[in-house]
Amino acid sequence: MGIVVQKYGGSSLADADAIKRVARRIVDVKKSGHDVVVAVSAMGDTTDDLLDLANGVSPLPPAREMDMLLTAGERISMALVAMAISDLGYTARSFTGSQAGVITDSVHGKAKIIDVTPGRITQAIGEGHIVIVAGFQGVSADTKEITTLGRGGTDTTAVALAAALEADVCEIYTDVDGVFTADPRIVPTARKLAGVSYEEMLExxxxxxxxxxxxxxxxxxxxxxxxxxRSSFSQLQGTWVMSDPGLDGPEEETMEQPIIAGVAHDVSEAKITVVGVPDKVGEAARIFEALADAQINLDMIVQNISAAATSLTDISFTLPRTDGQTAMTALARIQAEVGYDKLLYDDKIGKVSLIGAGMRSHPGITSKFFGALASAGVNIGMISTSEIRISVIVDESSVGDAVRATHTAFDLDADEVEAVVYGGTGR
Amino acid sequence: MGIVVQKYGGSSLADADAIKRVARRIVDVKKSGHDVVVAVSAMGDTTDDLLDLANGVSPLPPAREMDMLLTAGERISMALVAMAISDLGYTARSFTGSQAGVITDSVHGKAKIIDVTPGRITQAIGEGHIVIVAGFQGVSADTKEITTLGRGGTDTTAVALAAALEADVCEIYTDVDGVFTADPRIVPTARKLAGVSYEEMLExxxxxxxxxxxxxxxxxxxxxxxxxxRSSFSQLQGTWVMSDPGLDGPEEETMEQPIIAGVAHDVSEAKITVVGVPDKVGEAARIFEALADAQINLDMIVQNISAAATSLTDISFTLPRTDGQTAMTALARIQAEVGYDKLLYDDKIGKVSLIGAGMRSHPGITSKFFGALASAGVNIGMISTSEIRISVIVDESSVGDAVRATHTAFDLDADEVEAVVYGGTGR
Known part of the structure; x- marks a missing residue:
C-alpha cells in the first residue's frame, strides 16, 4: 500500500488524552497496511504561552530567536505523539523540520519551503517506523538557521511532505468535519462539501x-x-480538495460539478480612499509604489471619477486592517508630491465572496448574487471578480445578512444542521 | 581579552525577571571586553513539567523520544536569554547542542560527550555576537540522533565548550555562593572554600x-x-576549582594547601550483605559478575570472615538505593549456584566522607576522624579510603551528628554563618 500523510493541529493535540486518541488513529492507518507520516502542530495553547514568555523578556524579540523559541512547541508534541504510539506497541520516530529535510528560504517567521529532502523519513519508513514530523518549521538553505513558516504552516508542511514522498493522500485533521458552503457560525444550515477543486479552495x-x-x-x-x-474528533468523511472532485471524488457518486462551492466572508480588511487625485499619467503608480515600499499587500482596488466637471479621480483599495496605520502614514508622506485632496479610512467593512468553478459557464450568477444582496437590504461598496469568484465589500454589520441571503439564493442550505465544531482552533 | 564560558542552571532562569538578570550579567562581561559563551539549562520546573507530560501519554516512553522531548526545555530558555540580551542592545545567537557541535555517543538519557566541534560558535563570536548554547544535549556521532547527557549535564556542556574554545575560565552559576566545607543545611557554620583541587572536588x-x-x-x-x-544571585567571588588552588587561587593570598577540603555526606545509598558465602576461589567473582550484568554500579565493598570456625565469609557492598531491588533480584537468582546462606538489605544508612589533598602528607587524620565519631556516639559500619578521602558508613540517623562532629574536630567551623541559599535547585 502507499504512504498516507496526516496533519494534526493544536486543538487535536490539546492534552494527553487527545494525543492518545491521535495515536490510535495513526496506528489504525498503519494497521490497515499503509505507511504513515504525520505532521504535528504545537499542543493547544503552547504557542501562545511561548509568545507570552518572549514578550516577558523583550518587547521586540529578534526574529531568529523567536523561531528558535516557537519551534520548541512542535518538538514537544511530536515526541509525545511518538511516545503514545510506542505505548500502543508500534514504533515511531519523531523528526524536527530540519531533520526531516524541510528546506526553506531564510525569512524568519514566514519562511517558504523551497525543497524537501526526506532521506531520514524514507529510511525510517523502510525500517517499519511510523514517522512524526514537526510542522511549521524548517531550516534555511543558505544559513542553516531554524525557520518557521508562519500561521497555518503545519498544513503546508504536511502537503510538502506528501509531495516529496509521493503520498497517496494528505489528510488534514482539524476540529470541524470539512469544508462547508459557508461559515456554520453564520449560516447554521451550511452544507459540508464532499469535494472542492484546488482553484475553488484557493479562492x-x-x-x-x-x-x-x-x-x-x-x-x-x-x-x-x-x-x-476532516475532523480528528469523528470518523466522518470530510472534504476532498483535488483536481476534479465532481467526477473523481472517491466517496461521492459521479456527478456534475456544482455551480457554486460556497460563500466566504472576511472582516479582517480595511478600506482606504485617496480622494481628489489629479487624473494624470503616473499619479496612481506613485501611490501604489509608496504602498509597495511599505510592504503592504493590497486586495481590491477601484478607481472612479469623483466629479465629471473636474480632472480629479478617487482611488479606493482594501488591505489588512493590521496594515492600516502603516499605509496611512506612507500615503500622508506623499500628499504634497501627488497633490491629492485627502485620505478616508474605513475599517467597518466586510468582504463577501461567492466562489464556484461552475460560474464560468453559467451566465446570470452575478445578477442573482446582487439581487439577493439587494433583497436583503445590503449596500455594495466595491466589487471585484475573477473567473470563479465575485467579491463585494459591504458594511461590516451587513456581512451576516449578506452571507445568509446569498447562501439561500443559490440553494446551498441543507435540510438540517450538519456542522459540528468540536474544539478550539489550532495553528 | 579571552573567552569566558558561563553556565546558568534552572533556578537562575526561573522566570522572565531572572532571565533579564542573567542577561545583564552576561552583557557586563561582554562590556568588560571578553567574548562570552553561555550554556543554559531549562527554566525552573520545565523539565519536571515535560516529564509529567511524557508520563501522561506513556508509562515507559522510548528513550530517543524522551531526549527529543526534554531538549525542548533548553531550546526555550536559550532563545529567551538571547532575546533578553538583544533587549539590552547587544546581539546574541542561540545554538542547540547539535548546532554547537556537541558530539556524543548514542546512549539516550545519559550520553557522553566525545567531541566538540564549535565552528558555528567561533564564527558567531568572530561576528561579535554573544553565544548562548543549550546545555544538557548533543547529537550522536554515528546515528545523528538528539541525545541528553543526564542529570547535571549542563555543567559538563559548559566545561566541554570551555575546553574546545580554549576559554580562560568556566563560570558555573548556581544558587549558592560556592563550594562549602560541608552542607550548610547540616552545618550552619560551614565555610566557603576559596579554592579546591580537581581531585578534591571529584571526591x-x-x-x-x-x-x-x-x-x-x-x-x-x-x-x-x-x-x-559562584552564585548568580550575588556578586561574591565563589570557589575556584583548579590544579593548585592553594598557590594559584586568583583571589586568595598565597598559602599552604589546607589539610582538609571538607566533609561530604550521602544518604542515597543502600547496603546489601551476602551472608555465608563459601570461601572458595571464584565465588565472590560470580556475585559481582551477576551485579555487573544487571548494570549496577557498586560503591564500597567489604569482605570479612563471618566465623573463624567455618569456611564461610560475608560480603557487604553499597549501591544506589534506586538499584536495590534490581540487585536483590539478581543475587537471589544465583543463590543455588553460589550456595550462600541469605541476603540482608539495609537502606537506612548514610556515608560520611572526609576529603582533603593534604591528608596524604599528614598522619593522624584517620584517628582524629574516628575519634570525633566515637565522641559523638556514632557507630561505624564500613570503611573505605583513597589517598585523599576516608569514608565511613553509619546509621542514616547519625549522619548529621557525624558530619558536625567531624567538621568541628578539623577546625572547619566559621565564626559566623557564611552560607546563603538563594533559590531552588536546577538541572
Missing amino acids: LAACGSKILHLRCVEYGRRYGIPIHV | LAACGSKILHLRCVEYGRRYGIPIHV
Missing part, C-alpha cells in the same frame, strides 16, 4: 475561509496531492 | 556534594579548565 482561503492555509492549497495544486480535510 | 562530588556534576569536574581536570563556582 475560499483567500476570501476568509480559515480551514486551510493558502500556501498549503497552492502546494497541493502544484504537485497534484489530494487533500482530505 | 566531594562522588561522596554526595551536589554542587558540581562529577563528569564536569573530570572534564575540567583533563583539559585544565579553571572552574569558578
